[in-house]
Amino acid sequence: MIHVECAYYAMMRERSGCASESIQTEAKTPEELYEEVVSLHGFSPERAHVKVAINDSFATWETPLQEGDRVAFIPPVAGGCDHV
């Protein structure tokens, strides 16, 4: 059992009602953790369209989670400006 800090942005932040939360989890990887938070909050983006960052760097879904990690789920982005 570890504690991780989950960060949510955009529609995931609105859906969960929080920008981040501390979660106690059995999840070994972000992949397992995402399933957990999807059940918890009913996030709609499929994992295939989401990226994950651990401690402010992009990471793979299989990276082993460590106690105290900050895990951010990154839904599809719209950087820059509109269709330009």
Add this chain to the structure above:
Amino acid sequence: MIHVECAYYAMMRERSGCASESIQTEAKTPEELYEEVVSLHGFSPERAHVKVAINDSFATWETPLQEGDRVAFIPPVAGGCDHV
């Protein structure tokens, strides 16, 4: 015999000592006129490297000259900035 106004720029202006001058000429075309001003001022650029403008638009060397035309001889340009 017509009168034309010849305009000189850059090294041609420095060489002739004037930015423009009125010339009375038998020249029928800029090509003939350029030969005349080269003899007059000793301009160094070969005609192949020079362009000609008549009344503020680029023209061909064979364009018939008219009384009162403003003829500019345009040595190689360096528009914009240095080799960028």
Add this chain to the structure above:
Amino acid sequence: MFELSELPIDPIRLAKECRNDGAGALVTFEGRVRISNQGRTVIRLEYEGASELAANEFANIEDETLDKYDVVAVTCQHRVGVLEIGDVAVWIGVLAAHRGPAFEACRFVIDELKERLPIWKKEFYTDGDSGWINSA
């Protein structure tokens, strides 16, 4: 240099910071909020960013750009918060000795940035509706 800021973008300040006596070419890209998107009229937008992650990912894009193109410096500022039509949402400046690499690198940076930076945009329309762009 990368900034994610709620403050208006100041292209003059940014362009001045992109200065180097040996560099003759500055190519910049300004992305502005457009009045319509896919046929709907936009009244304003809200941008949200994951600040630290965005800064780290921009640093990766910057390193890749400096490796790939013969350029001197890459600068970027991206707005977050509420923007109105015509506001500059993103500014990129690439400084180089020669114009070819400056153009190519600037295009590369905006293309990568749009794919990779964790920044989201919510559009608000004249019909009262709103939505996160690109998001499932």
Add this chain to the structure above:
Amino acid sequence: MFELSELPIDPIRLAKECRNDGAGALVTFEGRVRISNQGRTVIRLEYEGASELAANEFANIEDETLDKYDVVAVTCQHRVGVLEIGDVAVWIGVLAAHRGPAFEACRFVIDELKERLPIWKKEFYTDGDSGWINSA
């Protein structure tokens, strides 16, 4: 819009004039005076232009650009007179709905301008020598 002017280039004013609610992309090119050219150290430059002819020829370049690329506006200011190292000699701005044509058109404009505008440049070097660039 084209200006040949002894006044310093003001990119902010020029960028503001390139404004259109439907246009999301502004690509600009700034050409600045470099400290060295072909191994010689430059202290200042003098630019000389054939004003009316330059304005007419820029109008041709502008027309060709608007025909060839899907862009909204093309703006250019070129300095004449004495310039110091780092001064902006030429500024080009291309406004478009989308970034692809904005980048391509801006590159086209600077390439054509350097070939076609009747503007000459005399460099003054640290060794006291000077010369017209590109000129026979």
